[in-house]
Amino acid sequence: MDRRNSTEPLVTVRDLAFYRDERPIFQDLNLTVAKGSVTAIMGGSGSGKTTLLSLIGGRLVPARGAVTVAGEVVASLPRKLLFALRRRMGMLFQSSALLTDLDVYENVAFPMREHTRLPEALIHDLVLMKLEMVGLRGARGLFPAELSGGMLRRVALARAIALDPMMVMYDEPFTGLDPISMGVIVKLIRELNDALGMTSIVVTHDVDEACTIADYIYLIGEGRVIAEGTPADMKKTDAPEVRQFMGGLPDGPVAFHYPAPRYFDDLLRADRP
Amino acid sequence: MQARSMELTVGLFVMAGLLALAMLALKVGNIHALNLGGTYAVTADFNDVGSLKPKAPVTVAGVRVGHVARITINPQTYQAVVTLDLLKKYRFPRDSSASIETAGLLGEQYVSLSPGGSRRYLKNGSKIRITQSAIILEKIISQLLYSKAGHSSGHS
Amino acid sequence: MSWGADTIRALGRRVISGIGRLGHAVLFLVRLMPGLGVALARGRLIIQQLYMTGVLTLVIVLVSGAFVGMILALQGYNTLVRYDAQSSLGLLVALSLVRELGPVLTALLFAGRAGSALTAEIGLMKATEQLDGMEMMAVDPLPRVVAPRFWAGWIAVPLLAMIFSAVGIIGAYIVAVGDLGLDGGVFWSQMQSGVSISNDIMGGLIKSVVFGFVVSWIAVFEGYDAKPTSEGVSRATTRTVVSSSLAILGLDFIMTAFMLRGL
Known part of the structure; x- marks a missing residue:
């Protein structure tokens, strides 16, 4: 199972800083994703996990530092080369982002039609192959509105791997799924990664699932990496931040309360209505 | 099949628009003024x-x-x-x-x-x-x- | 005193933000330009959107056109008969429809029926990350999603306006000849002697082409610019209808003034 024998990095993030409306999201973030691995990036809500995927995909530009994917510095690529790079990346959005006016078959065929000039017969075979991998060959005629959340995510996954990318990014793939659908997605991420020789980046806050599939875990918070390691390392560690997150404790280094003046002072404020 | 009927409808729509223009030019407007x-x-x-x-x-x-x-x-x-x-x-x-x-x-x-x-x-x-x-x-x-x-x- | 200053400041703010929005809309159009050519090469997408916008607006245009024509005939007859000039009814109806009501009412109906739908569709695609998804699949949504809709709207409005005028004139003919007892020959001949192809019909066509451009532009811009939330999309939809209607009426006034002065 351990495919981390190749330590050659596919994605490296160096000294990354990013601000949204003056508010720092990342400061000096450093991480690497090894080729062929499943890397989980974990963190609380609002810790900028999705923003990180946007930075890797080149949809946002960092204020400082650099994101390198397959040897290319993403932010410095001209649009044409950036699009060429994105063709080799798949991305699974939390909301599935399927095109609602196309049926399942056409959604999976969409990247092929946009980027290749393959004959219709070949597209047909490829689409059915991808749908077979996610177990939805029989649902090819349905529209996104007719599918359940788990099926939507599987179709989106089939679409993400339509062009056989070198890497797939998953944005919260486990959120809002029933246990069975969740199990299916967990299994698919691992299997597709190994069968197709891809690299996977999974952004999530679901501790158990992340530990099940990931080869390596980064825990981010306050704009930097708090802890990193294999799932086993993470479970063993004594660092209080990690313990709080992995154990799901309500209060700890990550405070329960949003920063506020003292409760007592606030109640006695003269400007009460 | 489905795409066919859509194309047909759009074709009919465009034809109806052009026919309307032709009617305006021939029947309503004074085509004779064009001499x-x-x-x-x-x-x-x-x-x-x-x-x-x-x-x-x-x-x-x-x-x-x-x-x-x-x-x-x-x-x-x-x-x-x-x-x-x-x-x-x-x-x-x-x-x-x-x-x-x-x-x-x-x-x-x-x-x-x-x-x-x-x-x-x-x-x-x-x-x-x-x-x-x-x-x-x-x-x-x-x-x-x-x-x-x-x-x-x-x-x- | 401070109330007056506040009011003026609020007005100033509105004007500045309005100009800013116009600037954004123009920049958006400039960014869309290369996509327009790309979309033209993929006519299939435009045909699909012509179906969604044009064909689905056709019914309301047919019904409205017929009613407007019939109402014009009834009202016009009642006025003209006082001067014993009811033979000019056909001319009155045709000029009103071809020059003014056909292009303007069609554009207003289109903005309400199809323009708002365009905005909502693009806005929802944005809200549900469909546009982001396309970007990540290395597909630029401007030529793929926005440009075909823009083309379709631009093409559909003039066609619909012609249909509106034609149906309106037929409706007026039915009322005038069938109900008011006018002579059919007089109805058409008066019309033909007074309606000029180069001035009136071309003028109406030019107006509807301009309206089609502006309404489609506003609709796709508002959709693309909408905040990606359900509230943002609903606001954008409202803005499309309001700004399109104002733009149509304002531009109509300007174009009418120029056309009547023979420029």
Whole structure:
């Protein structure tokens, strides 16, 4: 199972800083994703996990530092080369982002039609192959509105791997799924990664699932990496931040309360209505 | 299958739009004003054209045979020079006369031709000699009032 | 005193933000330009959108056109008959429809029926990350999603306006000849002697082409610019209808003034 024998990095993030409306999201973030691995990036809500995927995909530009994917510095690529790079990346959005006016078959065929000039017969075979991998060959005629959340995510996954990318990014793939659908997605991420020789980046806050599939875990918070390691390392560690997150404790280094003046002072404020 | 019927509907829609345009051009608009058969121009001098405008119809016995092309003024005589474009398929004697008339009491003004008896015909650049200016209602009324006024003052 | 200053400041703010929005809309159009050519090469997408916008607006245009024509005939007859000029009814109806009501009402109906739908569709695609998804699949949504809709709207409005005028005139004919007892020949001949192809029909066509451009532009811009939330999309939809209607009427005034002065 351990495919981390190749330590050659596919994605490296160096000294990354990013601000949204003056508010720092990342400061000096450093991480690497090894080729062929499943890397989980974990963190609380609002810790900028999705923003990180946007930075890797080149949809946002960092204020400082650099994101390198397959040897290319993403932010410095001209649009044409950036699009060429994105063709080799798949991305699974939390909301599935399927095109609602196309049926399942056409959604999976969409990247092929946009980027290749393959004959219709070949597209047909490829689409059915991808749908077979996610177990939805029989649902090819349905529209996104007719599918359940788990099926939507599987179709989106089939679409993400339509062009056989070198890497797939998953944005919260486990959120809002029933246990069975969740199990299916967990299994698919691992299997597709190994069968197709891809690299996977999974952004999530679901501790158990992340530990099940990931080869390596980064825990981010306050704009930097708090802890990193294999799932086993993470479970063993004594660092209080990690313990709080992995154990799901309500209060700890990550405070329960949003920063506020003292409760007592606030109640006695003269400007009460 | 599905795409086919959509294409068909869109095709029908575009055709309906073009047909509507054709109907507006042929049935509503005056396609004859485009002078598909070609025209020849004759001129006529009038003392007063009233409110005659370019594009007004030219008729013979009530049938439209052309339209007013231009209205200018002759700097020597200070008469109005009206250029008429007549359809090539009609020929009129050289001693025809032109008059400016009004359709109804308040209607628009047009040029009416009365054919003469000559054996020679008007051609491009000819001039119609005999003309009858526009009847201007206000002038007639004021003449009438003046003559009345003169009459009554003489009486007292 | 301060109330007056506040009011003026609020007005100033509105004007500045309005100009800013116009600037954004123009920039958006400039960014869309290369996509327009790309989309033209993929006519299939435009045909699909023509179906969604044009064909689905057709019914309301047909019904409205017929009613407007019939109402014009009834009202026009009642006025003209006082001057014994009811023979000019056909001319009155045709000029009103071809020059003014056809292009303007069609554009207003289109903005309400299809323009708002365009905005909502693009806005929802944005809200549900469909546009982001396309970007990540290395597909630029401007030529793929926005440009075909823009083309379709631009093409559909003039066609619909012509249909509106034609149906309106037929409706007026039915009322005038069938109900009011006018002579059919007089109805058409008066019309033909007074409606000029180069001025009136072309003028109406030019107006509807301009309206089609502006309404489609506003609709796709508002959709693309919408906040990706359900509230943002619903606001954008409202803005499309309001700004399109104002733009149509304002531009109509300007174009009418120029056309009647013969420029």
